[in-house]
Amino acid sequence: xxxxxxxxxxxxxxxxxxxxxxxxxxxxxxxxxxxxxxxxxxxxxxxxxxxxxxxxxxxxxxxxxxxxxxxxxxxxxxxxxxxxxxxxxxxxxxxxxxxxxxxxxxxxxxxxxx
Amino acid sequence: xxxxxxxxxxxxxxxxxxxxxxxxxxxxxxxxxxxxxxxxxxxxxxxxxxxxxxxxxxxxxxxxxxxxxxxxxxxxxxxxxxxxxxxxxxxxxxxxxxxxxxxxxxxxxxxxxx
Numbered sequence: 224x225x226x227x228x229x230x231x232x233x234x235x236x237x238x239x240x241x242x243x244x245x246x247x248x249x250x251x252x253x254x255x256x257x258x259x260x261x262x263x264x265x266x267x268x269x270x271x272x273x274x275x276x277x278x279x280x281x282x283x284x285x286x287x288x289x290x291x292x293x294x295x296x297x298x299x300x301x302x303x304x305x306x307x308x309x310x311x312x313x314x315x316x317x318x319x320x321x322x323x324x325x326x327x328x329x330x331x332x333x334x335x336x337x
Numbered sequence: 338x339x340x341x342x343x344x345x346x347x348x349x350x351x352x353x354x355x356x357x358x359x360x361x362x363x364x365x366x367x368x369x370x371x372x373x374x375x376x377x378x379x380x381x382x383x384x385x386x387x388x389x390x391x392x393x394x395x396x397x398x399x400x401x402x403x404x405x406x407x408x409x410x411x412x413x414x415x416x417x418x419x420x421x422x423x424x425x426x427x428x429x430x431x432x433x434x435x436x437x438x439x440x441x442x443x444x445x446x447x448x449x450x451x
Binding site for chain 1: 377380395427429438439441447
C-alpha cells in the first residue's frame with residue numbers, strides 16, 4: 224500500500240532563505256508526482272507535476288526533483304517571500320483497476336516572515 | 338473557463354440531516370473525485386468516477402453516496418450526517434491517461450455537523 228510522508232510538518236523561516244521541502248513514498252512504481260500549494264481556507268493549486276521519466280521540473284522560483292529509486296522528491300523554493308506562506312502537499316497516483324487515485328502526504332506548513 | 342466549481346462553500350448540519358454537495362467541471366475531463374481533508378490526515382479519497390456512468394469506492398466511502406450525473410457533474414450525498422463527517426470536502430477532475438493524470442481541484446466545501 225502506497226504511503227506518502229512529508230518532512231518537516233512545519234517550517235518558519237525569514238524572508239530570502241532558500242528552502243527544501245521533502246516528500247517520500249513507499250512504492251517506487253509511480254507514474255508521476257504532483258506538488259500542490261494550499262492557502263488557509265482555500266483549495267489546492269497544482270504547482271508542479273514530475274513524470275516518472277523526469278528528474279526535475281522547474282517553475283519560476285520552484286524546482287522539484289524526483290528520485291524514484293529512493294522513493295523521494297524534494298521541492299526547492301529559492302529566495303522565499305512572505306507570499307510563499309502556505310501548506311505544501313505532495314501526492315502520487317495509485318492505479319487501481321485502471322483508475323487514477325492520488326495518495327497525499329499530510330503537508331508541510333510554511334511560514335515566511337519579513 | 339471556471340475549472341472545478343463546488344457548492345455550497347460552507348454548510349452547518351445537525352446530526353441526522355442529509356445534504357448533497359455539488360461539483361462541476363468545464364474541462365471536458367473524464368474522471369472526477371471526491372476527497373475529504375482532516376487536520377493531520379491529509380486528503381483521503383471518498384469516491385471516484387472514472388467516466389460518466391461509473392463510480393467506485395475510495396479509502397473512506399462509509400456514510401456517503403455519489404452520483405455522476407453527466408460528464409460535467411459529480412455529486413456527493415450524506416444521507417444521515419454524523420459529527421465524524423465534519424471536514425473540508427474537495428472535488429477534483431482529471432483526464433484518465435497512462436502517464437499524464439494531473440488533477441485539478443475545486444475550492445472546497447467546509448462542512449460542520451453538530
